[in-house]
Every structure is written in C-alpha cells, then in structure tokens.
Amino acid sequence: LEQESGFFFNMKHFEDQVQAGEWEEVERYLGGFTKVEDNRYSMKIFFEIRKQKYLEALD
Template identity: 75%
Template structure:
C-alpha cells in the first residue's frame, strides 16, 4: 500500500473516530492491519472479551507468524475458560459411553481452579 493510501486510510479512521463510529473504526483497523489501537485492545482484554480480542489481533498477526504471536495467542486462549471447558467436555464425551460416572467426575474436575487439590 502506498504512502498516500495509508494517509487516506488514517484520515478516514480519524474521521470515523471523531464521528463516533467506533465499531467501524476497529473493523477497518483490523482489516487494513497497519494501525493497531492499543487502547481498544486493552479495553477488550480488561472486559474479558476474549473472542473479540483474538479476532482483532488476527488482523495484525497470525498465531504461527513468530514465537511472540504464538505466546500472545496462547495467553488469550488461556483466559477463555468457558470455551476451554466446552471443548474439553465435548472431547471427553467419548468416556461417557464407557463409564458415565467417570465422565461426570472428570467434567466436575474442570470446574475447579486446581484439580490436583481434589481428593
């Protein structure tokens, strides 16, 4: 993208921000991938909006771009506990056909902060 194009995009982003089109601004930032809004990113992280955090970040880097990208995506996904529990429950569902009590016990362990402390 040429310098002129970048400047035009920046002016458009600035205009949209001043006119309070916040959602549009952040979608364009993500799509163009060259203006990372740290304040917006921080607000989403503090608000626990992990899916949006990952989507926004994906406009600038991919998980396999480098080790720093991998690390930040790991940290983001680590905090999305609800999604992690859903995935694990779905994957552990196989055990319910063999032993339903074992399956219930395993899924109950997922709700604990540290399952190693459970007897």
C-alpha cells in the same frame, strides 16, 4: 508499517476488550495484525489469551 499500510494497532481498544473479557473480539482484532503461526511471540500471546479464556470458563 503503519504508515505504509494505513492501518494502526489501537492499543486502547485492545486493552479495553481484554479488560472486558471479550476474548473473541480480542482474538479477532489481534488476528488482523498477526497470526498464531507468524512467530513465537504471536504464538505466546494467542496462547495467553486462550489460557485466560479457558480459566474464566472454569469459574
């Protein structure tokens, strides 16, 4: 798919944003490749991102 579309998922960028707690950017970037409703794996990862965002907001 990456070869066909010319787009690639930059795991380093994604990991850097996760480690920095940039949850809006994490969701925006991931949303360029998959949507929550695409499949159960997408739903799970978006859930985990939002859960972490919520937990950090409680601190």
